[in-house]
Amino acid sequence: MRTIFWITIKHASRDHYLLTWSIFIPLVAIISLTYFFDFTPTITMLLAITAISILMYGFMTTAFQILSQRRRGVYHVLRLTPMPFVHYIISTACSWAFIASLAGTIIFLLGMLFFQISISLIALPLIIGLLFLAAVGYVNLGFLISSKAKNEGQMSIMANVITMPLILVSDGFYNLDLAPRWVQQLARYNPFQWLLNGLRAAVEHNYHQYLLIVLFLIGFIVVSSLIAARTFNYRID
């Protein structure tokens, strides 16, 4: 598992194009908000941008990589080896989550610089830890949809069908107090909302809430790993 973890990290860190875009697009959003809009930067906004970058890298980009490896027949052969597939999922998910959380941390630190926001030193490792946990869960979701899609077009649609509601049914960019009650209820079960709540709890030193979110995310990882492994489609369509 260690070999898979380190080789996947090495490979992901070589993908300069993907990394640049994962950091560049959120950074453009931060710079635009700072200089081109009549807008008061807030920590809530910065946390939402960071959380989106984690969702996009963890879920979207890895889902495309998994699809392309599946179509090449790699998993077909992997199935014929003694390596349990769930071990492979855990190792690669951890590597991709590591890179995603690294990119998220860079975005957050640059955002702090542009927004001129400061947080306590203790909050930073708590934020990074949470980004990593959420990213593992989102990568598992990537495994899940990459099993269902037959090509990149289908993958794009499915990815949007999942990410859009996750983002929209959350209070990342607007207050949900005025939203219909069912939307507010849905938000309580939204893993993207959990990440947002956890990040805010880290900044506000609300450790009880933080720990609760960590437990939620660990549960999310366990469930999503099992579902991803059970539903994984090895076939070359």
Next chain:
Amino acid sequence: MNLIETNQVNQFYGNHQVIHDLNLSIPKHKLIALIGPNGAGKSTTIALLLGLIKPTAGTITYWEEAFHALTGVQLQSTPLFSDYTVEENIKLFASFYRIDLTEELLTEKLASFDLVKSRKTQAAKLSIGQQKRLAIALTTIHQPELVILDEPTAGLDPKAQKQIRNMLISMKDEGVTVLFSSHDMEEVTQIADYIIMLNHGEIVAQGIPTELVERHQAKNLEELFFQFV
């Protein structure tokens, strides 16, 4: 001794029967060719032998319960992590088989498959011949007893084909049983010491090539092939 034996195996895809009463044996320490025209059922037979698909009817018996750990496989598509380097592919596959790959072993593997110079090259950037060599190197990473290759020389130039054939012969000389599918009779004549001939999902001939040619009064394997297909 046989590594695999199938007994009255039938395979349907919907209402379409693709394999009919398959009774075959994979004898140990042989270089076995699974031959037949396109659509004869070679790939389905390989998938059945590997347990990738369950037969609709019939049984398959293996020499070992954990036969997957002792089998190397290369399917028709070359299953490589194409964005990863040659070296990374070998390390990854070694970890899948829980092999502790030392630097010495890695270098040895690269040398035996003529991949030393391209060890840092991404698999996607290799020539088709190099990709095939890498795919075969990956099948032998765990020192398997049986290697199954689906059309290992398809799409290669004559020089690359010769290299692959020599590799198959070396594997057999090292005591590995090799089963490969092909529809190239010249290739089969050159290297195979046991053949299984399929047509329309049925075995039409099985045995040692020279004996089969003699028994069916054919001039050579190619003529024998055309007698049946």
